Amino acid sequence: MELPSTSRNAWWHTATVYQVYPRSFADSNGDGVGDLPGITSKLEYLKALGIELIWLSPVYASPMDDNGYDISDYQAIAPEFGTLADFDDLVAQARSRGIGVVLDLVVNHTSDAHPWFVQSRASRRSAYRDYYIWRKPAEGGGPPNQLTSSFGGPAWTLDERTGEYYLHLFSRRQPDLNWANPNVRHEIYQMMNWWLERGIAGFRMDVIDYIGKQVDQNIVTDGPHLHDYLQEMNRATFGSRDVITVGETWSATPGSALLYSGRARQELSMVFQFEHVTQQWDEIYGKWRSQPFDLVKLKSILGKWQYALAEDGWNSLFWGNHDLPRAVSKYGDVKGYPVESAKMLATVLHLLKGTPFVYQGEEIGMTNAPFTKIEQYRDIETLNMHRLHLEAGLSPEDFIRGANENGRDNARTPMQWSAGANAGFTTGIPWIDVNENYIAINAEVAMSDEHSIWNHYRRLILLRKSHPIIVYGRFQSYLDQHPDIFAYTRTLGEQRLTVLANFSARTITLDLPNELQGSGRCLISNYDPVHKVDAAMEFRPYEAFAILAQSRS
Incomplete structure (x- = not known):
């Protein structure tokens, strides 16, 4: 059977990707935090499931203001996760099992503890000043403009020492890099090549649609030079290598997706789009007050993307990730039909055209966390939004209800390995509470049951490898x-x-x-x-x- 041209040199078309949130996956040393040796210890589990690629959320050195998405050293491993030798061992051990390791590339911003930013804020005359986006106060004082952070509040923070504001479209401890500076781009490309030479299988690129921003024109995503930068990145780093690249693009549309992933564009393998996620959000309170689930809308959106990328580009297929609620809690029925609905969701998604992404625990039917107090949450976004939405008039009960439905910590509770203490995740005190249903929902039970959700995922992953029609x-x-x-x-x-x-x-x-x-x-x-x-x-x-x-x- 002759396959279409989209199959050329695209080994990742038949692969299934598994996202690991390292802090919550497996703790090898009992400190309550997952780590790289813990991931290595679970490679046989992932091989048995049929996984060919692991995407790691950031493991770089970081103050952990945003759980690693605030990087202080791109070429060092955070001590709580292990060492560079541990990372190299993970890559080698994974490769020996036919599994590639994909790194999370966070280059829209760094940590404020990164040496570039430390030097940038030291003086207006610093050679690193233009590595970040600085502006004078508005006439009469205050932030340069009205841009807001995705985590709530202004996107500008005043630096008292130099009297100027720096831009941070996320936490104030995540200053945005200035991609218009060619020196920034050169340093980033060097860093990417350093990791590629260590044998990684590619990159997932965090909020990559932000790097072309033009803040003086209030353009945050899809700036005029975005695709120039991505094409330059392609030429300078991964373009000549047989790796996978996936861009996180909350702003992507079916039309713009082809700019990122069209075969002739020389940019990325594919993008993550979130139209099926955001269509359920409230116009005022966003995800903190969801709209009722609407299958007709969901079908329309998924179908639209299938048609748009039918002949060119490529779809990523996912229900959940580290920023989203648990799939079976969001789209299924955890109270009445948890197993049936989880299997249904997997069937619908994995048989679409595209590369499927499985978020850790999804394959055993892990659910949202039934937290009752704001003190149980760890996510900076949730904590910031709690304060802001209560000030805006949302009741505490409504906020907790919204956080239980859509908050990011739902995906970040520890992986449920067994019915043992702390779900087998750690011998210590977990950094965040374990979901109380781990006694019934865990990998040990799932793997031993021929009719489990886990075995259903395993069959779907195997079908993709053996049936070109899928x-x-x-x-x-x-x-x-x-x-x-x-x-x-x-x-x-x-x-x-x-x-x-x-x-x-x-x-x-x-x-x-x-x-x-x-x-x-x-x-x-x-x-x-x-x-x-x-x-x-x-x-x-x-x-x-x-x-x-x-x-x-």
């Missing part, structure tokens, strides 16, 4: 306006894959169009195998299945 088949959606059923097909050559899923806790009886009807081989199901789609079908709560047949076209 990787390259043409996507077509059906029943777009149905409020409960997600239906699509994938077609490649003489083969056709039909995927049907019930997103509700109700039994749904439905008349199906002729195009979906027919018999074939059931590749996967979360109930009994289904080998035929009839004119009238009954779907059990959260039922999902995929049937492989000969194409009629």
